[in-house]
Amino acid sequence: MEENTLSKLFGLNEIPVAEAHCDGPCGVYDPASARIAAEAVRSMTKKILDLTPPEPGDTQAVASYLNTVGRYVAIKEEQAELAKHELLVLWTDYFKPVHLEAYPDLHEVFWNAAKACSECKQHVSTDAADELMAACEKIHNMFWESKSREVNYYEAS
Amino acid sequence: MAPILASDDVVLIRKGKRYEIGDVVVARHPHKKTTLIKYVAEVDENEFVSLSSPHGTDSQQFGKVPMAKIIGIATFNLTQRTPLDKESTK
Numbered sequence: 001m002e003e004n005t006l007s008k009l010f011g012l013n014e015i016p017v018a019e020a021h022c023d024g025p026c027g028v029y030d031p032a033s034a035r036i037a038a039e040a041v042r043s044m045t046k047k048i049l050d051l052t053p054p055e056p057g058d059t060q061a062v063a064s065y066l067n068t069v070g071r072y073v074a075i076k077e078e079q080a081e082l083a084k085h086e087l088l089v090l091w092t093d094y095f096k097p098v099h100l101e102a103y104p105d106l107h108e109v110f111w112n113a114a115k116a117c118s119e120c121k122q123h124v125s126t127d128a129a130d131e132l133m134a135a136c137e138k139i140h141n142m143f144w145e146s147k148s149r150e151v152n153y154y155e156a157s
Numbered sequence: 158m159a160p161i162l163a164s165d166d167v168v169l170i171r172k173g174k175r176y177e178i179g180d181v182v183v184a185r186h187p188h189k190k191t192t193l194i195k196y197v198a199e200v201d202e203n204e205f206v207s208l209s210s211p212h213g214t215d216s217q218q219f220g221k222v223p224m225a226k227i228i229g230i231a232t233f234n235l236t237q238r239t240p241l242d243k244e245s246t247k
Contacts, residue, residue: 018168019186019191021214093218096217
C-alpha cells in the first residue's frame with residue numbers, strides 16, 4: 001500500500017520514522033582507514049630521515065630544507081592524529097562488550113595503538129611507525145574475525 | 158534489525174503497559190531527538206529498559222531507556238506482511 005494512503009489511513013501527515021540500525025549517520029566501519037593513515041605516518045617518517053641536512057651557511061638550502069621538513073612533519077602529525085581518531089572510533093563505536101570474550105586484550109591493544117600514534121608524533125622513529133603498523137594489523141584481524149569474514153591484510157605502500 | 162525489519166518497512170505498533178524480553182519496541186532515544194526501534198533485552202526493577210539490536214547501536218552505546226520513553230510495541234511488519242511478536246522474531 002502506498003505510503004501516502006497509509007499515512008492518511010492513520011490520520012498522519014507522514015509516517016513517523018524509527019531508526020532500526022543506528023541513531024545517526026550509519027557507521028560503516030573498516031580498519032583500513034586507520035591503516036592507511038598509519039602507512040602515511042610511516043612513509044613521512046622515512047622521508048624525513050632520508051633528507052640530507054644542508055650546509056648551515058647556505059641560506060637558501062637551509063630555508064628549503066626547513067620548508068620540506070616542516071611540510072613532512074605537518075603531514076606526519078595530521079596523519080598520526082587521523083590514525084588515532086580512526087582507531088578510537090573502532091574502539092568506542094564498533095567493538096562491543098561481547099567482543100571482550102574473544103579478545104580479552106582488546107582495550108590494551110587499542111590503548112597501545114593510540115599511544116603508538118602519539119609516539120610517532122613526538123619522535124621521528126621507524127620503530128614507533130612499525131609498532132603502529134603492527135597494531136593496525138592486529139586490529140584488522142580482530143575486526144574481520146569478529147565479523148566472521150576473511151579479509152586479507154594488505155598494505156598500500 | 159534485519160531481517161525482521163528492512164529499510165523503509167512500515168510497522169504497526171500498539172501501546173503497551175508492560176514490556177517483555179524479545180518485544181520489538183519503538184522508543185524515543187534517551188538523549189537525542191530521534192526515534193528507535195529495537196528489541197527489549199531487559200527491564201530492570203526501576204523500570205529502565207535495556208534495548209538491543211543485533212548489528213546496530215543499542216543500550217550498550219546509549220544506555221538504558223526509561224520506560225516512559227517507550228512509545229509502543231511493534232506488532233506487524235506491514236511491508237513484509239510478517240508478524241513481529243516474540244514467537245515469530247526469535
